[in-house]
Amino acid sequence: MKHLDEYRDAILARKLVEEIHGLVTKPWVLMEVCGGQTHSIVKYGLDRLLPEEVELVHGPGCPVCVTSLEMIDKAHAIASRPNVIFCSFGDMLRVPGSDADLLLLKSRGADIRVVYSPIDCLRIARENPDKQVVFFAIGFETTAPANAMSVWQAKRQGIANFSVLVSHVLVPPAMAAILESPENRVQGFLGPGHVCTVMGYEEYEPISARYHVPIVITGFEPLDLLQGTLMALRQLEEGRADVENQYPRVVRREGNSAALGMVREVFEIGDRKWRGVGSIPESGYRLREAFRDFDAERIFEVAEIDTSESGLCISGEILRGVKKPHQCPAFGKRCTPEHPLGATMVSAEGACAAYHAYGRHLDADQEPAIADT
Amino acid sequence: MNPTSTNASESSPTGDPSIADALSGGSCPLPILDHPQIVLGHGSGGKLTHQLLDKLVLPQFSNELLDPQHDGAILPVHGGRIAVSTDSFVVNPIFFPGGDIGKLAVHGTVNDVAMCGANPAWLSVALILEEGLPVEHLQRVIASMKAAAEEAGVLLVTGDTKVVDRGKGDQIFINTTGIGPVNPGVEIHPRRARPGDRILLNGEIAAHGIAILSVRDGLEFESQILSDTAPLNGLVEAILAACPDIHVLRDPTRGGLTSALNEIAGQADLGIELEESAIPIDEAVKGACEILGLDPLHVANEGKLIAVVPRDNAEAVLEAMRNHPRGEKTAIIGEVVEAHPGMVTMKTRVGGARVVDMLSGEQLPRIC
Numbered sequence: 001m002k003h004l005d006e007y008r009d010a011i012l013a014r015k016l017v018e019e020i021h022g023l024v025t026k027p028w029v030l031m032e033v034c035g036g037q038t039h040s041i042v043k044y045g046l047d048r049l050l051p052e053e054v055e056l057v058h059g060p061g062c063p064v065c066v067t068s069l070e071m072i073d074k075a076h077a078i079a080s081r082p083n084v085i086f087c088s089f090g091d092m093l094r095v096p097g098s099d100a101d102l103l104l105l106k107s108r109g110a111d112i113r114v115v116y117s118p119i120d121c122l123r124i125a126r127e128n129p130d131k132q133v134v135f136f137a138i139g140f141e142t143t144a145p146a147n148a149m150s151v152w153q154a155k156r157q158g159i160a161n162f163s164v165l166v167s168h169v170l171v172p173p174a175m176a177a178i179l180e181s182p183e184n185r186v187q188g189f190l191g192p193g194h195v196c197t198v199m200g201y202e203e204y205e206p207i208s209a210r211y212h213v214p215i216v217i218t219g220f221e222p223l224d225l226l227q228g229t230l231m232a233l234r235q236l237e238e239g240r241a242d243v244e245n246q247y248p249r250v251v252r253r254e255g256n257s258a259a260l261g262m263v264r265e266v267f268e269i270g271d272r273k274w275r276g277v278g279s280i281p282e283s284g285y286r287l288r289e290a291f292r293d294f295d296a297e298r299i300f301e302v303a304e305i306d307t308s309e310s311g312l313c314i315s316g317e318i319l320r321g322v323k324k325p326h327q328c329p330a331f332g333k334r335c336t337p338e339h340p341l342g343a344t345m346v347s348a349e350g351a352c353a354a355y356h357a358y359g360r361h362l363d364a365d366q367e368p369a370i371a372d373t
Numbered sequence: 374m375n376p377t378s379t380n381a382s383e384s385s386p387t388g389d390p391s392i393a394d395a396l397s398g399g400s401c402p403l404p405i406l407d408h409p410q411i412v413l414g415h416g417s418g419g420k421l422t423h424q425l426l427d428k429l430v431l432p433q434f435s436n437e438l439l440d441p442q443h444d445g446a447i448l449p450v451h452g453g454r455i456a457v458s459t460d461s462f463v464v465n466p467i468f469f470p471g472g473d474i475g476k477l478a479v480h481g482t483v484n485d486v487a488m489c490g491a492n493p494a495w496l497s498v499a500l501i502l503e504e505g506l507p508v509e510h511l512q513r514v515i516a517s518m519k520a521a522a523e524e525a526g527v528l529l530v531t532g533d534t535k536v537v538d539r540g541k542g543d544q545i546f547i548n549t550t551g552i553g554p555v556n557p558g559v560e561i562h563p564r565r566a567r568p569g570d571r572i573l574l575n576g577e578i579a580a581h582g583i584a585i586l587s588v589r590d591g592l593e594f595e596s597q598i599l600s601d602t603a604p605l606n607g608l609v610e611a612i613l614a615a616c617p618d619i620h621v622l623r624d625p626t627r628g629g630l631t632s633a634l635n636e637i638a639g640q641a642d643l644g645i646e647l648e649e650s651a652i653p654i655d656e657a658v659k660g661a662c663e664i665l666g667l668d669p670l671h672v673a674n675e676g677k678l679i680a681v682v683p684r685d686n687a688e689a690v691l692e693a694m695r696n697h698p699r700g701e702k703t704a705i706i707g708e709v710v711e712a713h714p715g716m717v718t719m720k721t722r723v724g725g726a727r728v729v730d731m732l733s734g735e736q737l738p739r740i741c
Contacts, residue, residue, distance in 0.1 A: 004663065010650075013723035045725020107410045116665070222723040338420055348666065359728020362716055 007221030008044075016226040017049045020233060027053040028236050030229060031178070031321050032190040033171060035062030035349025036220050042354040044222045046229075054233065057185065057321035058354075060174050060277065061192055063139040064091045064347035065319060068273040069307040071167045072097040075136050077302045078165065079110050085128060087121045088136040089143075090114040091347040096340055098308045118150035118164075125154070125162040134296045137164040141195045144168055144285060145259035148266035151287065151294045165296040168285035169272055171195050172203050177280050179211045183322050188232040190225065191217040193247040198263070200255030204243045212241040219247040266291055275343055276316030313342035318351050325352040325360070332361025418627025419671075419732030441562060442640070444485040444623065447555055454555040456491035458482055461548040467514065470584045471599030472675075474547055475514035479521035480602050480675060481626065482551040487606040488622045488678065490559035490613065496522060497550045498532040503542035514545060525604035527551065558617055563640035563681075565620040570709040571687035572645065573680040575608060575694055576601070576702040577653040578630055582672035583661045594664075598657050603676030608699040612680055615693035621681035628732050629671040633679055634717045635731040647707035647719040647729065671732045681709060 032038055038058045041047050047056045060066055076097050079086035086102070093102040093114065106112040111131075115121060118135050125133040137147040147164065154162045171192050178184055191204060196217045208215045214235035218228030228246040235242060245251055263285070272284025287295045312330045317323040325331050325344070335341040337356055344350035348357070355361065414421040431439070438446045445458025460481045467474040479496065486493035498518070502511065522529055584600040587593065605624065612619060621641075625633035630652070638645045654669055662669045676699065682690045687705060694700035707719075717729040 004659075008722045010723050017724075043727060044721045044723050045727050046723070049723075049725055103412050103414075104408075104410065107412050222721075222725075226723075338414075338424075357730060359716070359718070359730050362713075362728055362730070 004221070007219070007223045009223065013049075013222055013226055016223065016230055020054070020226070020230050021051050023230070023233055023237055024051045024053050025237060027055070028187055028233060029055045029057060029185045030188045030190060030232055031057045031059045031186040032218070032225070033059040033061045033175065033192045034190075034194070034220070035059075035065070035347065035351070035354075036194070037061070037190060037192075037218065037225060038351050039349055039354045040220050040222065040225055042358045042360065045358075046222060046225055049226075050229065054229070056229075057324065058318065058351035059189075059321060060178070060274070060319040061140065061171065061195075062319075062344065062347050062349040062351070063143070063169065064089075064095055065315065065343040065350045066169055066174075066274045066277065067092075067095070067138050067167050067343070068275050069098060069309055070273065070305060071165070073305040073307055074297070074302045075165055076100055076102065076105060077305065078134055078296060078300050079105055079112055081132075081300070083131050085111045085113060085124060085131045085133045086136070087113050087115045087118075087124065087133060089116075089138070091349070092136055092138065094337075094340065095343050095346045096310075098306070118147050119153065121150060121162060122154055122157070122159055125159050129161060131161060132299070133162050134300075135162070135164045137166045137168065140169055140171055140192070141199045141263070142192075142197070144263045144267065145198060145256075148262045151266050151291050152262060154294055155291060160293075163294045163296040163299050164287070166267075166286055167272075168267065169274060170269070170283050170285070172207060173280050173283035174274065174277070175204075175207055175215075176211075177277065177283075178320055179207070179213065181320065183320070186213070186321055188214040188236055189216070190228045190232060191215045191243070193217055193219045193224070193251060196245075196247070196251045196255065198256050198259045200253050201243055201245060201251065202253055208241050208243045214241050215243045217243070217245045217247050217251050219250065274319075276319045310341040315342035315344040315350075315352070318344050325355040328352070332356060416627075417732055418629075418632050418673075422628070423731075443562060444488040445491075445551075447489060447491075453557075454491075455552055456486050456489035456493075456555050457550065457552050458485035458489070459548065459550040460485060461546060463543065463546050464585065465543060466585075466588055467510065467544055469588050469600060470596075471580075472584075472602040473514055473517050474545060475516075475518035476521045477600075477602050477675060478547040478549045479518050479525060479527070480604050482549040483525045483527055484605045484624045484626075484675075484678070486551040486553045487604075487609040488561070488624055489555060490561040490609070490619070490622065491553040491555040492610070493525065493527050493551045493553040493606050495530045495552045496527045498529055499548040500532070500534045501542055501546040501548075502534065502536045503544050504536060504539040506544050511545065514547075521604070525606055527553075556613055556617070559613060559619070561619060561622050563621050563623075563637045564642075566637060566641040566643055566681050566709045567620065567683070568643060568709055568711040569684045570620055570681045571684055571705050572634075572647070572707045572709065573682055573687065573691060573694060573703055574630070574653065574706045575605075575678050575680075575700040576676075577655045577658065578625070578674055578677060579654060579658050579662060579667075579669035579672035581626075581675040582629070582667075583658050583665075585673075586665065587661070594661070596657060596661060598655070598661065601674055601676035603699055605676065605678050605699060608678065608694065608697050611693050611697045611700070612690055615690045616682060616686040618686065619680055619682060619690070621679070623679045625674050625677055625679055627673050629669070629673055630677075630679070631668075631670045631717065631729050632731050634729070635715075637679070637681065638717050639715045641709070642714045644710040644713040644715070645707055645717040646710050646712075647717065649719050649721050651704050651706045653702050653704050670729060684708075 267285035345352040694703035
């Protein structure tokens with residue numbers, strides 16, 4: 001497929017792998033920030049092509065995984081109301097709350113719909129004037145422009161029966177929180193390619209300088225990830241710590257100004273609680289006052305909810321890069337995609353789900369043969 | 374404990390505690406499934422479907438004809454053998470690019486009988502119609518079934534019709550059962566797979582699931598992708614003519630290629646190794662999968678088959694399949710191995726390797 005197969009080329013991949021093997025002289029720990037990157041790495045077995053000294057740890061960049069339990073329980077409470085059509089990205093349907101998931105609520109009769117775009121919710125709202133249509137606006141900066149656009153359009157078109165439950169999170173504060181942590185092992189980052197498509201990467205420069213870590217804004221195809229890894233390792237071996245852009249075919253330093261304009265008109269920055277990580281100051285978006293009529297939290301006045309997290313789940317440590325999925329005693333046993341104990345087992349972008357989907361729970365003892373490199 | 378299943382009904386605003394009590398103990402002797410209610414994933418053809426069958430259905434009916442769990446059962450009759458297979462069709466929408474529910478209902482059952490190494494000859498049809506269904510729609514479906522049956526060379530010999538209240542069905546559900554004699558000397562079963570056997574696939578995967586998705590309410594997107602729904606009995610005849618000693622045939626419908634291959638590996642207690650770059654896939658289908666975030670290996674097919682063929686016969690079968698109109702794009706996509714029994718692995722394009730596991734939960738609800 002044009003513009004895709006080129007980035008999955010076996011010969012070029014082998015060259016990059018050889019170059020990495022020739023470059024590395026000591027152990028390094030890199031974190032890929034995005035869940036989409038984690039998924040690709042495990043899907044193509046890229047981590048197994050790298051030298052033993054190089055460890056990839058998986059970052060917090062799975063929006064479904066880091067959405068706080070309180071927010072998910074709130075979503076469930078709203079979705080269970082009789083006059084509500086609750087719209088969500090598909091991944092969110094199986095995320096366990098304190099006592100249910102959206103699929104279970106659906107099987108009990110709640111009207112829950114999967115949408116690929118939040119704009120589709122406006123059509124659903126127009127077609128169902130007697131219902132309240134609520135969209136679960138989650139995600140990083142990547143989904144923020146389209147989510148903002150749905151609210152902006154609803155206001156412009158006077159659609160009064162549409163609202164959003166906002167749980168947006170931001171990448172740079174999370175990276176800083178990881179680096180501040182006393183348990184941190186991360187020495188360099190593969191930065192979030194699609195977040196930076198929207199936001200640009202200027203805001204990563206102070207992080208790189210302050211903590212002296214290389215940050216390479218990286219794409220999602222196998223060659224992108226191998227090249228990003230090579231660039232980060234080269235910086236580490238040379239003692240440099242810069243922000244570099246591996247993904248220039250999509251990312252510019254200044255980002256996408258039209259998308260940014262929309263986001264800033266609708267959202268403002270606020271504190272946000274992350275599942276497994278805790279509250280991080282100024283790490284999320286919330287609706288601006290001018291759009292308060294579309295805020296599902298105000299419309300539905302959900303009472304305070306007592307949350308309870310599975311005691312077994314170590315997703316917090318996984319999201320912070322401290323542990324890997326197979327180091328969890330419940331992985332592949334008590335916790336599976338059919339019965340996730342924590343959110344990292346749910347989304348395709350979650351590290352545990354990626355490990356499980358590509359069989360890392362099965363082949364711990366019997367590694368499948370890897371093509372000689 | 375799993376929060377999604379155990380505590381759910383107590384605090385949910387819509388839960389009924391008495392049902393929950395019944396399901397979690399009390400009158401019901403065992404918590405049979407991890408889910409207290411049926412969810413769509415139970416019909417995905419993946420892990421939840423297998424769990425439902427293995428725990429709730431099969432133990433009640435175990436017998437030597439059912440236990441092999443093939444696409445159909447092989448019945449001994451008057452010294453010969455006949456294959457019988459049944460399938461229900463609930464696809465939504467009922468008309469989709471490249472086909473409709475009637476055509477699918479004929480092809481699906483014809484193919485299941487053919488996968489037993491049999492020649493499908495007779496078909497029964499049961500219709501469940503929802504009050505309010507336009508007669509014109511029913512006429513179109515019936516006409517389509519007639520054309521499909523003629524093309525496949527099967528006779529519709531008995532049937533049944535029921536009508537349910539509006540809202541109690543979804544326009545039209547169809548059940549078909551197919552019967553046909555098994556070719557003498559042919560023994561098709563996963564446990565006949567041997568290390569070294571080649572795995573052949575008759576063309577490009579994932580078209581049916583994507584075609585359905587492109588017209589699914591709320592997810593519509595513009596595409597030229599047509600369902601691959603087609604009768605495969607002619608192709609099976611050509612395969613068996615080239616090599617009567619075919620070890621396994623399987624049509625990868627619900628759950629896609631991965632479910633079918635994992636079932637074969639599991640029942641054979643052998644491993645399967647795939648070559649990613651060898652698996653045929655149409656560019657438009659691949660693009661749609663990329664955009665929608667779906668793995669084409671999990672997406673349904675309705676005109677594809679997997680043949681597990683002794684190594685020495687692989688080239689002859691490949692040629693015979695490519696010479697058949699339903700197999701022009703046949704490829705050898707992998708082989709059966711002794712290593713990692715029960716597991717399917719794949720060499721990725723970039724030289725890595727990964728396990729290809731069965732779909733968990735649902736990917737596309739109700740596509741066949």
